[in-house]
Amino acid sequence: xxxxxxxxxxxxxxxxxxxxxxxxxxxxxxxxxxxxxxxxxxxxxxxxxxxxxxxxxxxxxxxxxxxxxxxxxxxxxxxxxxxxxxxxxxxxxxxxxxxxxxxxxxxxxxxxxx
Amino acid sequence: xxxxxxxxxxxxxxxxxxxxxxxxxxxxxxxxxxxxxxxxxxxxxxxxxxxxxxxxxxxxxxxxxxxxxxxxxxxxxxxxxxxxxxxxxxxxxxxxxxxxxxxxxxxxxxx
Numbered sequence: 001x002x003x004x005x006x007x008x009x010x011x012x013x014x015x016x017x018x019x020x021x022x023x024x025x026x027x028x029x030x031x032x033x034x035x036x037x038x039x040x041x042x043x044x045x046x047x048x049x050x051x052x053x054x055x056x057x058x059x060x061x062x063x064x065x066x067x068x069x070x071x072x073x074x075x076x077x078x079x080x081x082x083x084x085x086x087x088x089x090x091x092x093x094x095x096x097x098x099x100x101x102x103x104x105x106x107x108x109x110x111x112x113x114x
Numbered sequence: 115x116x117x118x119x120x121x122x123x124x125x126x127x128x129x130x131x132x133x134x135x136x137x138x139x140x141x142x143x144x145x146x147x148x149x150x151x152x153x154x155x156x157x158x159x160x161x162x163x164x165x166x167x168x169x170x171x172x173x174x175x176x177x178x179x180x181x182x183x184x185x186x187x188x189x190x191x192x193x194x195x196x197x198x199x200x201x202x203x204x205x206x207x208x209x210x211x212x213x214x215x216x217x218x219x220x221x222x223x224x225x
Contacts, residue, residue: 004157031211033212035215040123040217040218042118042120042205042215042216042217043158043213043215044215045212045213045214048211056212091157093157095211101146101148101163101207102148102163103160103211103213104160105150105157105159106157107155107156107157108157
């Protein structure tokens with residue numbers, strides 16, 4: 001596809017369950033980012049991949065959150081033992097060049113934890 | 115610790131007039147500043163940026179001004195159009211292309 005693709009677009013789960021959110025970046029983009037946006041706030045950085053490795057995961061709130069990008073393309077954000085406070089829109093972005101400052105965002109995955 | 119702040123949650127402007135959106139930051143290490151625009155149910159899209167070594171960048175109806183001494187930047191849209199109605203996020207970049215976003219300003223342009 002032409003843009004960043006995220007699935008699922010909506011996920012409703014119960015407290016304590018495990019969730020995976022997938023991101024398919026723009027082809028050829030080496031950098032991939034995960035952000036989280038809570039209601040009424042701006043996107044908040046979670047983790048950044050350059051290729052297959054996590055270059056910076058300082059934004060992950062705790063060890064329940066983990067992300068992988070095994071082949072340097074698709075990435076999966078994994079949340080264990082979900083809590084109601086994890087409810088948010090999870091945005092993925094990719095970039096062709098880590099020096100431009102311009103990120104291309106997907107439409108996000110809206111996670112609701114009941 | 116909010117390093118990037120947008121103090122106006124909303125702004126209403128008449129079509130054809132100027133829209134001015136403001137943003138303040140605290141970290142002197144930011145080297146690039148960007149504005150993103152977001153429509154409902156869509157991801158943010160890049161609008162315009164400015165390097166920290168410049169004080170102005172213009173692209174069509176959009177101009178961004180940077181005042182480093184005041185740690186303040188602003189986005190001017192002139193003339194404003196109804197299609198500009200969206201949430202605008204200010205963002206500041208540090209190493210590795212990681213962006214810190216402000217809380218957003220909802221712009222409403224009335225016909």
